[in-house]
C-alpha cells in the first residue's frame with residue numbers, strides 16, 4: 442500500500458471536519474478538542490490513516506466489510522453499471538436487470554420458503570419497512586388489532602424513528618420522543634451481567650419465556666411480531682444460552698407471532714453460516730439484511746420475506762418504498778460481493794478454518810487478569826472486562842475500563858470497539874491466520890496497558 446500524500450496536513454483536515462461535519466454517535470466538542478482520525482485508504486483488513494499508520498480493522502468498518510477492503514472487482518462492476526444505467530427506480534411497474542439478478546440470487550441463498558425481497562438503502566430503512574409490512578400483513582389477513590412488535594432491551598435495529606423504537610437502547614429513546622406506540626421490550630439473554638445465581642440454561646429459558654408472558658399480558662390478538670438479532674451485535678456481542686432460541690421459536694409458533702430475524706450483522710457469513718438464523722436454528726418469517734450484503738461498498742439493505750407474507754402483501758398495493766429501493770449500482774455491487782463470498786468459499790473458511798482458529802485464541806484471553814468471559818461465534822466476539830472474575834463483578838466506574846482499553850487499542854493500531862466494559866470484534870471475514878495472530882497480540886498489549894492504567898488510577902474497584 443502506498444500512502445496517498447495529496448491531501449492537506451492531518452491537523453487541517455481535522456479542523457475542517459470539526460467545523461462542518463456532524464458525526465453520528467459522537468460528542469461534537471470531543472471531536473473539536475481531539476480531532477477525528479482521518480482514514481485515507483484500506484486494503485484487506487488494514488486501514489491507513491492520514492499520518493501513514495497501518496491499523497488492523499477488527500470491526501470491518503461497522504461490521505460490514507465482509508470481503509475485506511480493496512476489491513477491484515466491485516469497483517469495476519460499479520463503474521460499468523454507472524455507465525450503463527446509473528439510476529432508475531423500481532416504483533410504478535418498472536424494474537432493471539441488476540435488481541432482478543440480485544433478487545434471484547438472494548432467493549437461492551436465503552432459507553427455503555423465503556423468496557421475496559423488498560429493498561431499502563440501509564438496515565434502519567429495512568426495519569422501518571418491516572414495521573409497516575408486518576402490520577399491513579395482519580391487517581390484510583383480517584386481524585388489524587395485531588400491531589405490537591415485541592423487541593428486547595439493549596437490541597439495536599437502527600437509528601430512524603421506527604427502527605430506533607424497535608431497538609432497546611435507552612440513550613436513543615431518551616432523544617427525540619422514541620419509542621413510537623405499540624413497541625414493547627422484554628429482557629435480553631445477557632447471562633454474564635443479568636444472570637445472577639441462575640445457570641446459563643435456566644436464565645436463557647427464563648428470558649425467552651418473557652416473550653410468552655408479554656404475549657399473554659397483552660393478548661395474542663394484539664401482537665404482530667417479535668424482532669431480534671440472532672446474536673446481539675451493537676449491544677455487546679451477546680451470545681444467548683443454548684436454551685434461548687428454541688424456546689423463542691416454540692412461542693412464536695404457538696401464538697402465530699411473526700419472527701423477524703435482524704440479520705444486518707449476522708448475515709452473509711459473519712457467524713460461519715450464510716445467515717445467523719441457521720447458526721441459532723430458527724425459521725424466521727422476515728429477515729432484515731444490509732451491511733455484508735454489499736460488504737459496505739454500496740449502501741443497500743432489504744427485507745427478505747416468506748412466500749406467505751409476500752403472497753398477502755402482493756395481493757394489494759403496499760404504499761411504501763424508497764427512491765433508492767433496489768438501486769442498480771448498489772444491486773450490481775451486492776451481486777458481485779455475493780459471487781466473491783460464494784466462489785472464494787469465504788463462509789466455509791470462517792466456519793471450518795479461520796473461525797475455529799480465532800475462537801481458540803480469543804477464548805485464551807480469559808487467562809488475562811482483566812477478562813472475565815470470552816464469547817465468540819464465527820467472526821464476531823466479545824470479552825467482558827471485570828475487576829473480579831469469580832463474582833462476575835462490574836466496575837464501580839462503569840465504562841471506564843472499556844473506554845481505556847479502546848483508546849489503548851487505537852494507540853496500538855487496532856480497531857476494537859467497546860460497549861460499556863465489553864470489548865468487541867467483528868473483523869473482515871477474509872482475515873488470515875497471521876493477521877489473527879497480530880490482532881490477538883495487539884489486543885493483549887492493549888489489555889496489559891489498560892490494566893496497568895486502571896490500577897494506577899485506582900479504578901479496579903467493584904460496583
Ligand code: PMP
Nearest residue numbers: 563564565597598599703705706
Ligand atoms: N440492525 C442491526 C442488527 C444493526 O447492527 C444495524 C447497524 N449497526 C442496523 C440494523 C441498522 O443498519 P443501518 O446503520 O444500515 O441503518
